Amino acid sequence: MREDSGDALLIVDVQHDFCPGGALAVPEGDQVIPVLRRLAERFDALGRPVYASRDWHPPDSTHFEVNGGVWPVHCVQGTDGARLRGDLRLPGSAMIVTKGHRRNDEGYSAIVGEVGGRGTLLEDLQARGIDHLVVGGLATDYCVKHSVLDALRNGIAVTVLTDAIRAVDVAAGDGARALDEMSAAGAELATSDTISGVRETS
Secondary structure, three states, rough: OOOOOOOEEEOOOEHHHHHHOOOOOOOOHHHHHHHHHHHHHHHHHHHOEEEEEEEOOOOOOEEEEHOOEOOOOOOOOOHHHHHHHHHOOOOOEEEEEOOOOOOOOOOHHHHHOEEEEOHHHHHHHHHEEEEEEEEEEEHHHHHHHHHHHHHHOOOOOOEEEEEEEEEOOOOOOHEEEEEHHHHHHEEEEEOOOOOOOOOOOO
């Protein structure tokens, strides 16, 4: 990968509450972790940015059923459920993207989430000259989909890692439909083994 190649890795919402045993568990959600851990190590070794987004909802979020929304309470700021999974073993250089942290913010898209001291993720990508995101995480049919579509709308190419995502599938087939929607919008669908051959920084 060239120094000016403009690639970055985005890991979406691999948090305790979205993994088995969590408040809003994605089936097999923890199975994305080994794939994403390897890619994070690879990107970091090549000097390419690694971002990890997190839902970070206030207790009174209107996203929650108890406050008029549609989802069970999950990823409440400062709780164990909101923590990123430790077995991701993110590199020290990884940047955290915080989203859904305002009462009326659903927080589906990481692109409009905030990178501490650097503005939104979109602003940080633009400042760094990033024009291609490799994306994996949870969940295919919600935060992954919205993040991918937002990136594409803003002129950023996206590769979605089909072996590093899992769907909630509230309705049967939601995950497959989300993949179709992302592909139709211009995202490349690929497996992680196709990413492992990226070139070293020159």
